[in-house]
Amino acid sequence: NISRAPWIRDSVFPAKFSLFPWSELSREERLQLQARSDYPQHLTPFQEEDRISWPTSFGLHKEDRVIGWLITHRTKKDTVQYTVLFIEPGHRHTACGLPLLAKAIRRQTELAIPFFIFMINQGNLAGRNLTNRRIRPYLLSAVETRHCRKVLGN
Secondary structure, X not given: OHHHOHHHHHOOOOOOEEEEEHHHOOHHHHHHHHHOOOXXXXXXXXXXXXXXXXXXXXXXXXXXXXXXXXXEEEEEOOEEEEEEXXXXXXXXXXXXXXXXXXXXXXXXXXXXXXXXXXXXXXXXXXXXXXXXXXXXXXXXXXXXXXXXOOOOOO
């Protein structure tokens, strides 16, 4: 259903920004990203790399610097999980997240993978707004889960 959303086909990147397949991340770019500390650890693009869905995972360059990424994982043969969408704080106002997401969804549609999982951290207001405005109207179902944890010991 979401592949029919107008923003999927109409989204474009602003000038000076370009998309690249995450599989083409250079060794030098990888090392630079691993050395950075300007993104939360739970938004690292390097989690569960053995399960990354390479055809639907993308990075975002501004000129020659990686400033964002969308990392997806294959959870089942018919399902892609949209695990991490990150744009550097200084570039979030440029509206690059939506075209990045649109590209991955278009690619998933081309590959005839019918289902996706899109997770949003409850504290991520921008992500919740994006989901509610742009994604939720096209969903077959939506589920909210909550969890808590407490470290026991010593």
